[in-house]
Amino acid sequence: MSLKLITKRCKGCGICTFFCPKKVLVITELNKAAIAEGKENDCIKCGQCEMRCPDYAIFVEKEA
Amino acid sequence: MKEELVEKYFRPGRLPHLWCPGCGHGIITGAIVQAIDQEGWSKDDVAIISGIGCSSRASGYLDFNTANTLHGRALPIASGLKMANPKLHVIVVSGDGDCTAIGGNHLIHAARRNIDLTLVVFNNSIYGMTGGQYSPMTPVGSKATTAPYMTIEEDFDLPSLAQAAGATYTARATTYHTQLLIDVIKKGMEHKGFSLIEAVSACPTNFGRQNKMGAPALMMDWQRQHGVPLAAWNKMTEEQRAGKFPIGVLSERTDRKEYTEAYDEVIARAQAAL
Ligand SMILES: Cc1ncc(C[n+]2csc(CCOP(=O)(O)OP(=O)(O)O)c2C)c(N)n1
Ligand code: SF4
Ligand code: SF4
Numbered sequence: 001m002s003l004k005l006i007t008k009r010c011k012g013c014g015i016c017t018f019f020c021p022k023k024v025l026v027i028t029e030l031n032k033a034a035i036a037e038g039k040e041n042d043c044i045k046c047g048q049c050e051m052r053c054p055d056y057a058i059f060v061e062k063e064a
Numbered sequence: 065m066k067e068e069l070v071e072k073y074f075r076p077g078r079l080p081h082l083w084c085p086g087c088g089h090g091i092i093t094g095a096i097v098q099a100i101d102q103e104g105w106s107k108d109d110v111a112i113i114s115g116i117g118c119s120s121r122a123s124g125y126l127d128f129n130t131a132n133t134l135h136g137r138a139l140p141i142a143s144g145l146k147m148a149n150p151k152l153h154v155i156v157v158s159g160d161g162d163c164t165a166i167g168g169n170h171l172i173h174a175a176r177r178n179i180d181l182t183l184v185v186f187n188n189s190i191y192g193m194t195g196g197q198y199s200p201m202t203p204v205g206s207k208a209t210t211a212p213y214m215t216i217e218e219d220f221d222l223p224s225l226a227q228a229a230g231a232t233y234t235a236r237a238t239t240y241h242t243q244l245l246i247d248v249i250k251k252g253m254e255h256k257g258f259s260l261i262e263a264v265s266a267c268p269t270n271f272g273r274q275n276k277m278g279a280p281a282l283m284m285d286w287q288r289q290h291g292v293p294l295a296a297w298n299k300m301t302e303e304q305r306a307g308k309f310p311i312g313v314l315s316e317r318t319d320r321k322e323y324t325e326a327y328d329e330v331i332a333r334a335q336a337a338l
Contacts, residue, residue, distance in 0.1 A: 004067070009079050013086030013268075018281030051242045052284065054090030055080060056070050 002045055002061050007032050009057035016049035016058055025049060025058075033058060065094040073097045073107070075127045083118060086280020088239040088265030092186050093122040095242060095263070096155065099250040100128075103153075110153045113142040115167060117159035118193045119186035119265070136167030139174045142181050150180070150324040153253060160187040160201035164220055168200070175229035178257045179323035184249060185222060185260065188267035196270035207274045222262045223314045232257035234315045238264035238287035241311055248313055257322045264291065264309075 003024070012031035017023075024043045026036045033049075049058045070079070074097075083089050100110055110128040114120035116135035123130040129152070133141045142156045163171055163185045174181060190208060191197040198208035201219045208215060223234035233255040235248035245263055252259035266272060266283035277283050294312035297305065 006067075011080065011085035013280045015086060015281045015284055018279075018285070050065065052091060052239065053065075054083065054087055054094075054239075056065050056067070056090070056094065057080075059067050 003035060003043055003049075004059045004061050005033060005035075006057045006059075009055045011055055011057075013054065015052050015054065019048050019052060021046060021048070065098060069094075069097055069101055073101070073127055074125055078125050081125055082121065084267075084269045086266065086268045086283070087118070087192075088188060088263075088267075088284070089119050089122065089186055091239040091242060092119075092184065092245065092263045092265055093125065093157075095245040095249055096122070096157070096184060097126065098246045099253060100153075100155075102246075102250055103253060105153055109151070110155065111142070111145055112155050112157060113138045113145065114157040115159070115162040116193070117162045117186075117191070118267075119159035119188070120157060120162060122157045122186075136162055136165070136170065138162070139167060139170040139181070139183065143174060143177075143179050146179055146181060146324060147327065150328075154181050155253065156181055156183040158183060158185050159192070159199075160185060160189065160222075161191045161197075161199040164200040164222065164225075171226070172229040175226045175231040175258050175260070177323040178230055178232055178320045180256055180258070182249070182252045182255075182259045183261065184252075185262050186265045187222070187262050188265040188271055189219075190267050190271040192267040192270050196267075196274055202271075206271075209270075209274070223260060226258075226260040227315050230258070230320065231260050231315075232317045232320055233259035233313070234262075235260075235313045236262040236264065236291075236309065236311050238284075238291045238311060239266065240284045240287040241291055244293075244311060251313060251316075255316065257318075257320065264311075 010032045017025045022042045024039045028034045112123045112130045114123040115138040146154045197210040237245035268280045290308045291311040297310035
């Protein structure tokens with residue numbers, strides 16, 4: 001998976017889930033962004049979540 | 065923003081920041097950091113000066129020469145700093161209230177002098193920090209704690225105000241249009257003279273809630289729907305423009321002398337007269 005979430009920083013605002021074109025992300029009951037079940041391989045690395053996260057809590061990692 | 069940039073430019077141990085969930089101010093702060101990183105400037109050559117407000121808290125997170133100063137007074141303090149050390153890249157961070165209400169007079173005179181500062185105004189249309197009072201940039205017809213029956217005052221068009229006062233670079237972008245925001249901040253930092261960038265932000269807590277704008281993501285989607293790239297804006301009729309605003313570089317001119325350079329000439333004249 002190329003996404004890295006820093007859960008400690010996430011405030012559950014829902015901006016990443018709303019703008020993700022592949023609906024990869026959800027907000028959990030604990031009010032944190034997470035990868036939706038079954039969507040682990042759907043990320044297209046567009047970077048929209050990383051770009052607009054107000055809390056610097058999600059990153060698209062470069063694959064080695 | 066990439067984690068490497070957080071590690072490089074943020075003071076350690078300060079995150080999570082204190083802004084509310086979905087507050088746009090973190091995105092603008094990230095855009096400033098990315099613009100500085102693209103310039104490749106040493107941290108010691110950059111100063112970030114802010115006033116008072118949620119927006120002005122940005123300076124405290126960043127590992128440059130920073131000062132969180134007085135409400136409305138960031139520009140005079142930044143001007144003094146620039147005069148004392150013209151080689152510094154001085155970036156001023158302000159809110160719509162900080163910049164256009166209590167700090168409005170400082171704004172027009174900094175623009176008139178064309179001093180080489182880059183001013184980024186975090187415009188969330190409200191006084192966020194103090195609980196949702198309306199500012200001179202609250203859109204007419206909005207609710208605020210000081211206007212429960214809606215505001216009746218027209219809001220400032222800030223880039224136009226700055227242009228009229230003498231600013232030689234003005235731009236606008238939103239937190240939705242993040243890449244554009246980084247680009248126009250970077251261009252403003254490269255411009256020699258007074259640059260103003262209006263960064264349209266969202267305050268879900270004290271503007272969104274009172275005005276029933278919905279979740280933070282919907283406030284950001286509002287920005288997507290209402291911010292129009294300048295080229296498209298120029299082709300629109302007055303009717304099509306209603307309620308919307310242009311984004312991009314709105315003005316740039318090079319025909320006015322920059323203030324610290326003009327002051328160097330004063331020094332030279334005074335020395336010649338000795
Ligand atoms: C001289 C003075 N007057 C009033 C205040 C109270 N005050 C603190 S922040 C603020 C307004 C902040 O609004 P804005 O600049 O729009 O920033 P935001 O919090 O929305 O980011 C005010 C009136 C103050 N700190 N100092
Ligand atoms: S990179 Fe794009 S596709 Fe992947 S999770 Fe983020 S927004 Fe969704
Ligand atoms: S009150 Fe508004 S401006 Fe202040 S941190 Fe909260 S959302 Fe942001």
